[in-house]
Amino acid sequence: MKISARNKLHGTILDVTKGATTAHVRIDVGGGAVVTASITNEAVDELKLAKGQKAYAVIKATDVMVGLD
Numbered sequence: 001m002k003i004s005a006r007n008k009l010h011g012t013i014l015d016v017t018k019g020a021t022t023a024h025v026r027i028d029v030g031g032g033a034v035v036t037a038s039i040t041n042e043a044v045d046e047l048k049l050a051k052g053q054k055a056y057a058v059i060k061a062t063d064v065m066v067g068l069d
Helices: 041-047
Strands: 008-016 022-030 033-040 053-058
Touching: 008 033, 008 041, 022 041, 022 053, 033 041, 033 053
Parallel strands: none
Antiparallel strands: 008 022, 008 053, 022 033
């Protein structure tokens, strides 16, 4: 896989939850961290995403926010 995004986190799909038009895909990326992606149901079907499958969480953002407690 060659893409321009620098942040690629390899992990395992924990679950795929489809809604009316979009799905939430939760990926365990290790160290107790879970990344949730919101993608179209069509993308889930095309990629044949399923629980237990190895996948990448690819993060491409133009803004990064910082928060404090």
